[in-house]
Amino acid sequence: xxxxxxxxxxxxxxxxxxxxxxxxxxxxxxxxxxxxxxxxxxxxxxxxxxxxxxxxxxxxxxxxxxxxxxxxxxxxxxxxxxxxxxxxxxxxxxxxxxxxxxxxxxxxxxxxxxxxxxxxxxxxxxxxxxxxxxxxxxxxxxxxxxxxxxxxxxxxxxxxxxxxxxxxxxxxxxx
Numbered sequence: 001x002x003x004x005x006x007x008x009x010x011x012x013x014x015x016x017x018x019x020x021x022x023x024x025x026x027x028x029x030x031x032x033x034x035x036x037x038x039x040x041x042x043x044x045x046x047x048x049x050x051x052x053x054x055x056x057x058x059x060x061x062x063x064x065x066x067x068x069x070x071x072x073x074x075x076x077x078x079x080x081x082x083x084x085x086x087x088x089x090x091x092x093x094x095x096x097x098x099x100x101x102x103x104x105x106x107x108x109x110x111x112x113x114x115x116x117x118x119x120x121x122x123x124x125x126x127x128x129x130x131x132x133x134x135x136x137x138x139x140x141x142x143x144x145x146x147x148x149x150x151x152x153x154x155x156x157x158x159x160x161x162x163x164x165x166x167x168x169x170x171x172x173x174x175x
Contacts, residue, residue: 004143012127012143013165017108019055020098020121021155023066023073025114026131029151042072043151051156052080057173058163061102065094067117091121112158113138114150129158 004012024030027048033041055062063084064077070087077085084101086094099109107126111118114134122128122141130142131150139145144161148154160170 003145009127009144010161010165012107013110013162015108016060016110016127016162016165018061018063018098018102018104018110019159019162020063020065020095020109020111020125022111022113022115022118023064023070024068025134025150026112027064027076027151027155029149030114030133031151040070040072042070042076044076045151045153045156047153048151048155049080051153051159052082054163054170054173055159056081058166058168060159060162061104063098065091065098065111065121067091091117092124095121095124110158110162112146112155 021027027044028042031043052062062082064082065086066073067089068087073087074085084098088094106124109125110127110129111121111125112129113122114131116135116137118138119141122138128142129144129146130138131154132146133149146154146157148157
């Protein structure tokens with residue numbers, strides 16, 4: 001499906017109640033650092049973190065669906081107060097469980113991903129988003145491609161668009 005015009009995108013985003021994010025390549029720069037004792041480190045974007053606070057302020061439910069288990073991801077999800085954390089290979093099973101748990105329909109769900117393991121899920125949601133540095137196969141099925149790369153405020157860009165669809169500016173939430 002071709003990317004939507006901004007006016008069409010904003011109309012679809014206005015209905016979104018749940019934002020699902022992939023981790024590696026979306027909330028991070030897709031790099032993994034392994035210490036000498038096997039400790040795993042990931043680089044997360046602070047701007048994305050602030051945007052998750054904005055999302056909660058406007059009543060948006062947040063979730064992470066990642067296909068790999070990671071203590072770093074669990075730590076970041078806790079820090080951002082994201083209660084819906086799924087770290088298992090089967091993203092579709094996670095998605096179905098999340099839909100049942102939240103009561104959201106496909107059209108009320110937005111997903112942002114970047115790679116092959118995100119393709120099937122992207123085709124199920126109401127609004128599918130790919131990061132600027134995501135793979136071309138995913139970009140072909142997404143409604144929107146961010147201007148920012150994963151781990152470089154791509155999630156913030158998306159949350160700002162959701163806020164714009166509702167006529168809300170960041171500065172309004174800081175008053």
